[in-house]
Amino acid sequence: MRAALWPDANVDELRLEVARYFVAHGEPLLPYCVFVAEADCKIVGMLELSLRPYADGCDSSPVPFVEAWYVAPEARRQGIGGALVRAAEQSAIAEGYTEMASDALLENTISERAHAALGFEEVERAIRFRKTLKR
DSSP, rough: HHHSTTTSOOOOHHHHHHHHHHHHHHBBSSSSSSEEEETTTTEEEEEEEEEEEOOOOOOOOSSEEEEEEEEOOTTTTHHHHHHHHHHHHHHHTTOOOOOOOOOOTOOHHHHHHHHHHHOOOOOHHHHHOOOOOOO
């Protein structure tokens, strides 16, 4: 599912990230929780929820953050994505959190509409930069 969500990513790097999620100095790392949706004995959706020290537009800390959210194309428009978000919300509420955050690429209008339909409010738009430093 992660490879389908990020098709340009290196699959081995995605696997390594998952392995790192579960143990770091004996403590779990990201994600805080993973939710999956199953239909016909097949996983058709997933949501990775982390805890970030802060999230743009949020007042609390830490903040449950939707790091990855994906529903297989054949399972879309059936409420699975919404069910995954609601499960994440209920988990966060049960743990005492009062906010949840997420993001989407500027050009991902489908994700933008899905977030809005589920009650997320846009707090800002950004273009992020990076530069490789040469020694």
